[in-house]
Amino acid sequence: MTQQSEQFLTNAENKVFDQEHRRKLSFNISQYDKKVTEGKNQFDDLELAKQRASNIKWRSAEEMEKYLTEFELNFSKRGGKVIWAQDAEECISEINQVMKRVNARMVVKSKSMTTEEVHLNAALEKEGIESVETDLGEYIVQLRNEPPYHIVTPAMHLSKEDVAKTFNEKFSLPLESTPQEITAYVRKKLREKYQQAEVGITGANFIIADIGGIAVTENEGNALLSVAFPKVHIVIAGIEKIIPSLTDLDLFWTLLATHGTGQNVTVYNSIMTGPRQPDETDGPEEMYVILLDNGRTNLLSKQNQRQALSCIRCGACLNGCPIYKGIGGHAYGSTYSGPIGSVITPHYNGMKEFKHLSYASSLCGKCTEVCPVKIDLHKLLLYNRHESVEEGFTGKSEKWIYTFWKKAMLKRSLMNKGGAKAKNFILQNFFRKNWGERRELPKVADKSFNELWKERMKN
16 A cells, blocks of 8 residues: 555545534535536537537547647747646746746736646745735635645635634634625735736636637636736646637537536636737736646556546536545545546556545446536546556555455355355455445355255255
């Protein structure tokens, strides 16, 4: 068992028995479920929309190199610069070079899971650069020195009382501060940061090949302000975010809004195609797009699991997953949690260290059912499990146990040997740890059905 898997079991156990944590999570997800049910009403044929989106993302993955090259060509024509980063280290190195050249001391950053993936905030702080999260949820968890809890809703694990307590401790706001009062305080504070920052950093919901554009969708306007004030704009986006055409957004924006927050469409949807042009009055003087691999081509090379690259980061699979509802986002110990995180993390960060996440599933299929781009998530978890065994990431004792079990199951005479007493001994002594301390182990009957049937026929 790896250190990561041991930590996961510890974290999961602590959270699943924390009743207050589960109460908050259950309430917040129930509010989400209500809104999503309403949002889906905008589609005359939701299944058809999902199938079309799935087809587009499949085509994007199959011809990823072509579409990324097309994007780079079109984006560069308008004065933008594309940087290809093989891993997190290269990504951070390129960003630091830009920071040093413009003598940046402060960065304003909109919500981006990709920047969390490369641990951008920590890297900037190491260089003496202040990095300020401008999404309200991200800002809250940054104040608490916590990673995002959820792909879409970073502070889903907190109640309004928790947030008020945080602002009381950090800024001496009254403990009885309302969400409206806290939001107004953050709004004023961040307005100053936007004006002071030399660089704005965003992620990208979609990379659009045919126009060389970046699409960003949000509800607070903080991404727009992160781009409008600073002189330099840096986009960090995974290569899987590519889509062929601007016209595809008509489908993806509505699916993302509905499955992410239950809206018909999010409040702010922006498309950026490069730095400020001579005839334009606002926008950054320089714009960079860092196209991040960081394990994505490894996943792309897997014929079965590459489908996971279709994910549009709506978070629907997390909200539907019974495991996530029990243990929450932080227990996973990875940037991406829930079913999609369990599928992609072993390919991004190493199968040996993170294979255990693919076993953190009931395989109920709810994640596949709710996915807006029809990813067979529960099947991909099984493919990951198979791959981990094929690559030899199982212990010797486990191999011996299942080798013996397989032989016994394939031969009736071996199955009947030893009797119930021996079988129960094996279950109690070799399977208890895997089965779990709080589960009651099954008890083998004194006689098998085969033996009972023979007796009946004989009599």
